Amino acid sequence: MNAPTDMKLATGIGAPVLRKEDYRFLTGSGRYTDDVRMDHQTYACFLRSPHAHARIKGIGKDAALAAPGVVAIYTGDDLAADKVGGLPCGWLITDVHGQPMKEPPHPVLAQGVARHVGDPVAMVIAESYLQAKDAAELLEVDYEVMPAVADVRDALQSGAPAVHDIAPDNRCYTWSLGDKAAVDAAFAQAAHVTKLDLINNRLVPNAIEPRAVSASYNRAEDSYTVYVANQNPHVERLLMTAFVLSLPEHKVRIIAPDVGGGFGSKIFLYAEDAALTWAARKTNRPVKWTAERSEAFMSDAHGRDHVTTAELALDKDGHFLAMRVHTAANLGAYLSTFASSVPTILYATLLAGQYKTPHIYAEVDGVFTHTVPVDAYRGAGRPEAAYVVERLVSAAAREMGIDQAEIRRRNFITNFPYQTPVALQYDVGDFNACLDGAMDLADVAGFPARREEAKQRGKLRGIGYSTYIEACGLAPSNIAGALGARAGLYEVGEIRVNPTGSVTVFTGSHSHGQGHETTFAQVVADRLGIGIDQVDIVHGDTGRVPFGMGTYGSRSLSVGGSAIMKALDKIEAKGKKIAAHLLEAADTDIEFKDGKFTVAGTDKSVPFGQVAFTAYVPHNYPLEKLEPGLNETAFYDPTNFTYPGGAHICEVEVDPDTGQVEVVAMTAVDDFGNIINPMIVAGQVHGGLAQGIGQALLENCVYDRESGQLLTGSFMDYAMPRASDVPSFKVDHRITPCTHNPLGAKGCGEAGAIGSPPAVINAVIDALAPLGVTHIDMPASPQRVWQAIRQAGGNA
Ligand code: MCN
Incomplete structure (x- = not known):
């Protein structure tokens, strides 16, 4: 990284540059999938199962086919007849606990059986969306309703309805990590054991833009163009062409244009994407679908939904000796693309947290239920x-x-690199620095006085800590492979320097709210010594970007940005050769700094722009030694994850009469390594904290345990955090640069949502502890808090 200059302070690495992309968003010039209009476009509506588990004995199409505007109606049988394959699953883990994971088929449209409320049963295509919707209501589906199971605890009971014949006990896999015998031995020596039964509540993602697809087929070229609100278009194309539609990959162009948020829920190949692509050819008409919000609730992959028993063994001084965890993870009705890796290698490997716990053993059951895939x-x-x-x-x-x-300081890891007992090796960190910073910023010293003052007002005030760590930058191929994954997740960057010195960057990362068009431009501008207005970032289009693994796991800067840095290394190396020719020097004597190539130790130099021009307009150019052009591509596969961590401190006030919890202060001091744009990073943290508070206090996706009906299917009964639910956040950083990527950067995109839920719940328990409450499950809704107070026999 070059040292800052005045110019770079304005736009380079470390500058709080306003987002370049906001001009188009704020002026209504963004182009989302639903904005795509194609000649002769038709509209799809999906008829979805109203039952959690039902045999489909027949589908009468006649009345619907006769409805105005209807172009075509397709069912699972039609797709099967055309040899459309099932959606791919189990992308990451092939083999668990010595046993092959159960991978039941996931048809694009249900075939014979519907397995969750919202499972698509038929696709109606019409001239307008309302016509398609009206016709869908005329379809006569003969359902035989069967017993359903929605809760993991029920699904694991013997005699529970089986979601798939190949998994009669509903277990998709049992997976374990760690040394069980060592953990058992350590527990036998413990002076104290803490045991908790925890529920991690199920969440619905709810990005602002619902999922959308717009697919067209070009008969002349036998090719497809598919616009889709998606976070990783190349992987979507790979999965769709190789596994589902058996199409030549190069005949399908996937464009993920402006995307209004994803939060992980748009990284999968969904049924609707494949169904529309197939139907575009079948009807020879473009087809479009945009999910309604209530459809999103019952068809977007959900998150979390764990039931866990966790134990911590300690010596008499509070040093951790061992941890033992059993988790039942709800996978929903089908194994979604990354579902096997989420409750396993992205979960159990992080159970060391920031602590020197010598022995950890985790066992995870992945369980099918009649619910939306998780x-x-x-x-x-x-x-x-x-x-x-x-x-x-x-x-x-x-x-x-x-x-x-x-207790945290007594157990913090302080020496790095640190090998945890659950596979990961943390490269760097300073956990005490983040905790010190957070305690100062949160004014922990003043808390007793604030608690006393709240008491005078009849409120219970509590403070809660969370010193978390996470693994970002998915996924080093060597580590992913060692943990049983089918593939590592590198990233691609291409730098195209134009003849007049401006630069177009093609990245496999996808920005859907994270501001890559600004931060990636900052990285390139800083390195080449040019203004960020000279740099354009292109992403989200398989027709323009060479390849890409997409955006999730807070990987874009540390992996995608590092691929760009690697391509910049090559640009610089070639630029030196061209400069050496222009300056009549040896290329080993050329230095590049502040946008100039200079012969070391002299004042002889050429600016970057002149080198770019020479590359394309060669004059007296050594063509025999050097190709024209200045265009380089690099693939970057990280050698390790990055390990962002930090300290979150939450302060709440509880009204003991109503159970209402108010978050009165939320402080986050995080370590994201080197920061490219502190303003964007602060925005990422703020959004994550709001989501974490949402999970802790408000959001809860609830299914009826017997019928499998989704009880929280709209914003009327699923509570999202609003501005009035969150305080003004106090955010700061401590920096230990990542040791293994060229930017020294760690991910920041998820940290807020990872660290904050336990801080909030720990604060609620701290507030209620004087009344005898020791535990409460998320979300700590007024009803639950009120009940906990009553059950503990507490009276404020
Ligand atoms: N950044 C930085 N310095 C760092 C780390 C990051 O300046 N040390 C900048 C990056 O350059 C980028 C942004 O912060 O502009 C986030 O970077 P990163 O942590 O690499 O995360 P990703 O870009 O890979 O984004 C993914 C992450 C995830 S996994 C979810 S989920 C999430 C999130 O981003 N979904 C989001 N933030 C979101 N924000 C919005 N608005 N919408 C979503 O759907």
């Missing part, structure tokens, strides 16, 4: 791990009478 949602496995660890640590401190900060 997959990645902001944090994906890591919020669940942080919740287990930080709830256990806080409960242990309370039980042993040790101060909440002190």
Whole structure:
């Protein structure tokens, strides 16, 4: 990285540059999938199962086919007749606990059986969306309703209805990590054991833009163009062409244009994407579908939904000896694309947290139920791990009478690199620095006075800590492979320097709210010594970008940005050769700094722009030694994850009469390594904290345990956090640069949602502890808090 200059302070690495992309968003010039209009476009509506589990004995199409505007109606049988394959599953783990994971088929449209409320049963295509919707209501589906199971605990009972014949006990896999015998031995020596039963509540992602697809077929070229609100278009294309539609990959162009948020829920190949692509050829008409919000509730992959028993063994001084965790993870009705990796390698590997726990053993049952498939949602496995660890640590401190900060400091990892007992090796960190910073910023010293003052007002005030760590930058191929994954997840960057010195960057990362068009431009501008207005970032189009693994797991800067840095290395190396020719020097004597190539130790130099021009307009150019052009591509596969971490401190006030919890202060001091744009990073943290508070206090996706009906199918009964539910956040950073990527950067996109839920719940318990409450499940709704107070026999 070059040292800052005045110019770079304005736009380079470390500058809080306003987002370049906001001009188009704020002026209504963004182009989302639903904005795509094609000649002769038709509209699709999906008829979805109203039952959680039902045999489909027949589908009468006649009345619907006769309805105005109807172009075609397709069912699972039609797709099967055309040899359309099932949606791919089990992308990451092939073999669990020595047994092959159960991978039941996931048809694009249900074939014979519907397995969750919302399972698509038929696709109606019409001239307008309302015509398609009206016709869908005329379809006569003969359902035989069968018993359903929605809760993992029920699904694991013997005699529970089986979701798939190939998994009669509903277990998709049992997976374990760690040394069980060593853990059992350590527990036998423990002076104290803390045990908690924890539920990590199921969440619905709810990006602002619902999922959308717009597919067209070009008969002359026998090719497809598919616009889709998606976070990783190349992987979508690979899965769709190779597994589902058996099409030549190069005949399908996937464009993920402006996307209004994803939070992990748009990284999968969904049934609707494949169905529309297939139907575009079948009807020879473009087909479009945009999910209604209530459809999104019952068809977007959900998040979390763990039932866990966790134990922590400690010595008499509060040092951690061992941790033992059993988790039943609800996978829903089908195995979604990344669902096997989320509750396993993205979860159990993080159970060491920030602590020197010598022995850890985790066992995970992945369980089918008659519910929407569960997959990645902001944090994906890591919020669940942080919740287990930080709830256990806080409960242990309370039980042993040790101060909440002190028990953490007593057990913090302080020497790096540090090999945890659950596979990961943390490269760097300074956990005490983040905790110190957070305690200062949160004014922990003033808390007793604030608690007393609240008491005078009849309120119970509590403070909660969470010192979390996560693994970002998915996924080093060597580590992913060692953990049983089918593939590592590198990234691609291409730098095209134009003849006049401006630069177009093609990245496999996808920005859907994270501001890559600004931060990636900052990285390139800083390195080449040019203004960020000279740099354009192109992403989200398989027709323009060479390849890409997409955006999730807070990987874009550390992996995608590093691929760009690697391509810039090549640009610089070639630029030196061209400069050496222009300056009549040896290329080994050329230095590049501040946008100039200079002969070392002299004042002889040429600016970057002149080198770019020479590359394309060669004059007296050594063509025999050097190709024209200045265009380089690089693939970057990280050698390790990055390990962002930090300390979150939450302060709440509880009204003991109503159970209402108010978050009165939320402080986050995080370590994201080197920061490219502090303003964007602060925005990422703010959004994550709001989602974490949402999970802790408000959001809960509820199914009826017997019928499998989705009880929270709209915003009327699923509570999203609003501005009035969150305080003004206090955010700061401590920096230990990542040791293994060229930017020294760690991910920041999920941290807020990972660290904050346990901080909020620990604060609620701290507030209620004087009344005898020791545990409460998320979301800590007024009803639950009120009941907990009554059950504990507490009276404020
Ligand atoms: N950044 C930085 N310095 C760092 C780290 C990051 O300046 N040390 C910048 C990056 O350059 C980028 C942004 O912060 O502009 C986020 O970077 P990163 O942490 O690499 O995360 P990704 O870009 O890979 O984004 C993914 C992450 C995830 S996994 C979810 S889920 C999530 C999130 O981003 N979904 C989001 N933030 C979101 N924000 C919006 N608005 N919408 C979503 O759907």
